[in-house]
Amino acid sequence: MRSWLSKRRNYARTVPETESGVGQIDVSVFTRCKKCRQPVYERDMRARFNVCPNCEFHYPLPARERVRLLTDKGTFEERDADLVSGDPLRFEGYAERAAKARKKTGLGDAVVIGIGEIGGRRAALAVMDFDFIGGSMGSVVGEKVARAIEHAREENLPLVVVSASGGARMFEGVYSLMQMAKTSVALARYRKGSQPYVSVLTDPTFGGVTASFATAADVILAEPGARVGFAGARVIEQTTKEKLPEGFQTAEFQLEHGMVDRIVHRLALKADLERLLGLLS
């Protein structure tokens, strides 16, 4: 699986037409689903936005692909794409790591924001990308999420945030921690209005992102099997020496524990959002 996950940007998808500037696809290439172990054509995986055609396992989805999945064709205007992170602590190795991530993903940082239409309704959108240093939240993620919130507020639009994050970006130390506060104060203002905030939790979403904007929403959706929590299972097992149950922290687990509203298959997500925004507009 890794093979294509890392190479994924060397492939274009056949249907539907892409907006994420990527090249041609080699239709003959196939790979093995790490979940069901069945061989799958890259092309099919691609056409299904990285959901296994055989077992429906949801693999991480690049931010631009997510935007393509959710927004009406041709309606997404990206905002603040030029922001990149400084290196406030001059943290050993961070600059290189960030440069490499930018090169690898073609993104300025781990989130893409903008305004687009979802079923003909304009909404502010923020989509995280786990491929960019594990979707970790540093100054840029915090700033761009805050700006997405402000775009929604200024234009009186619904807000949709799709999270995928390993947590804080340690290279930015306390600056990373403070992005939780930054996004919270921005959200507090937005919530004075009456437009809905919908949070979509994807695999994996942990740490500071879960403990701030990702869970402060009016409606919380999660993708099937997505692992969501504050501390990761491995850390918990190391700390408490406790064996964790099957399915711990999955979307299904969180639904059962009252933490999310709905579990929505990736290929049904756009339709689900259209229903919700339609009911609330």
Place this chain on the structure above:
Amino acid sequence: MRSWLSKRRNYARTVPETESGVGQIDVSVFTRCKKCRQPVYERDMRARFNVCPNCEFHYPLPARERVRLLTDKGTFEERDADLVSGDPLRFEGYAERAAKARKKTGLGDAVVIGIGEIGGRRAALAVMDFDFIGGSMGSVVGEKVARAIEHAREENLPLVVVSASGGARMFEGVYSLMQMAKTSVALARYRKGSQPYVSVLTDPTFGGVTASFATAADVILAEPGARVGFAGARVIEQTTKEKLPEGFQTAEFQLEHGMVDRIVHRLALKADLERLLGLLS
């Protein structure tokens, strides 16, 4: 124990001087504490507001005694004392039962309300009396509690409600149920102001009283050992055939489960309220 609980109004207390119109005490009479099984002088029990001098068990306390316990001497002005219950459903036996209860307790119904001073601070007070048909909430309890709330609101005073109730007064059917709604709408208005509402839970407090005004407070105090809940332990054991743990629904249990702020000994209750009102005034 029953002996004196039922006869309790035939005794006066020696110290401190009483405000509840009761007669002379026979200082020689003693009884056995049903909790610790030790013999105790009625007089001592009386002087300690029905708290066993030996094991500190808190026995039910008549409303007027509670008022005497909590208010500065001579400051309590009772309000709306003339209200008595109608018999809206013409419920078999209710009229007689109510008349007997009025005779037995010298009260119009299961609650006494008024304005008094607590450590020199004026507060609206509502005190329930378990001896009046098990402190059940009918129209009069609902009406008087609502009026106590309104007296507090109109005079911008703190509100203190001391509960003791077996729950709804079945004889009044849905009228009894609706008193939960009545007290809630009154409280909702009061809470628009910034005066504190302090609820004191005493043994026992259950049903509609717990599920409305008694738990909608800013600060919730409970007497040691007081049983507080919605359904009673016997009903639960009948329903679920489950053996309930020792101490189920006691004040200590509720504190551990995050439902009350503090457990306060009856003889320390006035001082505790004075502290709280002092801090909030």
Place this chain on the structure above:
Amino acid sequence: MLDFERPIRELEDRIAELHRLAGESEGLQAEISRLEDALEAAKRRIYTNLSPYQRVQVARHPERPNFRAYRDALTEDFYELSGDRLYGDDAAVRGGIARLKHGGRAVILLGHDKGSDVKSRVRGNFGMAHPEGYRKVRRLYELAGRFGLPIVALVDTPGAFSGRGAEERGQAWAISGDLMALAEVPVPVVSLVIGEGGSGGALAMCLADYVGMLENSYLSVIAPEACASIIFRDSSRAEEAAAALKLTARDLKEHGIVDEVLPEPLGGAHRDPEAVLATVGEALERVLDGLSGADSDALVEARHDRYRSIGAHVGRPA
């Protein structure tokens, strides 16, 4: 079949029998039509004079249309929301954002879910909520206020649940929280008792601007059986208790506690669900039309005055 329905069932059986025997022959037609008249008479006699306790039994009828039927019949779309964000998701109460077919209005629709089969009935604890349920409901009340959506609550619960977990997690606190939320929520609140309206569990959904009851539903501070065993010390006197509690829709309308009694087909909602669903759908549209556009402060104030004034107290002659 409920006990008091036996005479009807017997006539229905005999008519069916005769039809079988008669075949093509004309011989038994006279007898058949005589019995058919008797059947109609029996139905009218029995169903139009249901005792309070019989109505309670109709309200509890397993085939009675419940939350799911109304949800499916009355909404174009029901977008379910789950969870209290604190502990769990209680299947005994369901709610979400819905678009009503009648009038096309978006509302927060919620209610007790008694389920449709053994599995879902057990999962929903037969419509008896736990604290998680009351807290999910509170979340929905707050969302309604935030989005300015009317609240439509369908009440159908035997009552709050008497269980250890429910007490450990503060059932009373949770119910009280719902009442306070309803007392403050700045949107129209419409409650319909569609079946059982049992005690605090029901009240947590009917502190409302409009309360309607189906003809055979009931609303009571306690189940008649429990009342009988406590007051009469004899649970077999439930019939009496039901009568004494004045828990039927008509009684409550007479006492000014509820606004309207919605008629059911002869024999109860389960004998003609479509008719009842239509009745409720139209009532909802009418009531929501009436409440829409009302100033939210005025709404909350009127709600206050409505409940503030319920009571049967009298000044004692000095």
Place this chain on the structure above:
Amino acid sequence: MLDFERPIRELEDRIAELHRLAGESEGLQAEISRLEDALEAAKRRIYTNLSPYQRVQVARHPERPNFRAYRDALTEDFYELSGDRLYGDDAAVRGGIARLKHGGRAVILLGHDKGSDVKSRVRGNFGMAHPEGYRKVRRLYELAGRFGLPIVALVDTPGAFSGRGAEERGQAWAISGDLMALAEVPVPVVSLVIGEGGSGGALAMCLADYVGMLENSYLSVIAPEACASIIFRDSSRAEEAAAALKLTARDLKEHGIVDEVLPEPLGGAHRDPEAVLATVGEALERVLDGLSGADSDALVEARHDRYRSIGAHVGRPA
């Protein structure tokens, strides 16, 4: 005793030894006073040049004054409130209504309670809160807003707790709830980091109008040990990680994250608790005086602007 304190302890021991030997005789006085000078020099040398990781160790010192010491020393009265009204009462965080000695102001005082002995340390989970704790804190924030009382939060936690129950009951949701509550609460919010300021657990108490840190306290997105094992893949490089994270009070002041560094006695708060308690008491009075009387909307807006502007992002040259 901390490792880097060994030279000091050794000198102290030798001086004590010599005093014993010397008795009345004058013979060893010269040597003793020489050692005493050396001791002073060693203290100054070591304590004035503490490395970041050494400060972390001082912040974790078991004898360091914690919430209980401040509560007892700084308040005339502390009226503790308990419980989240939902599930439990978390001993890892305590709070209530307090009257401060300095200035006599009533405030909502809360903080992480690391306990005073083994039993209370374990009971308080070493200052690591569970969701019940964050939800109790939220209740206190809301009470503060309702009563118009300033909030004073004393931060001293290794971080949020990594445990099964904490995740099952929505730790992340609870922390997020505290942040949202602090972002909106219309009263002055004053946070003091008195020891450890570990990650989200600390932040849930320091989204504030004023954040002060004791000289040897730290505030970090992650514990240095954990950072080392993740970033350097070697937990023994905590010293390096601590330096890289810029987690000391001075670093954070320089980066404009906190408002003030409050001095500690040479060697750390535990070497002279009274001095620290006085410093903090006076700082509190000064800060609360400064914030009192501020318009609540202006307060909330300034709080917004303060946190909204924290970040190290740059526009990429096109």
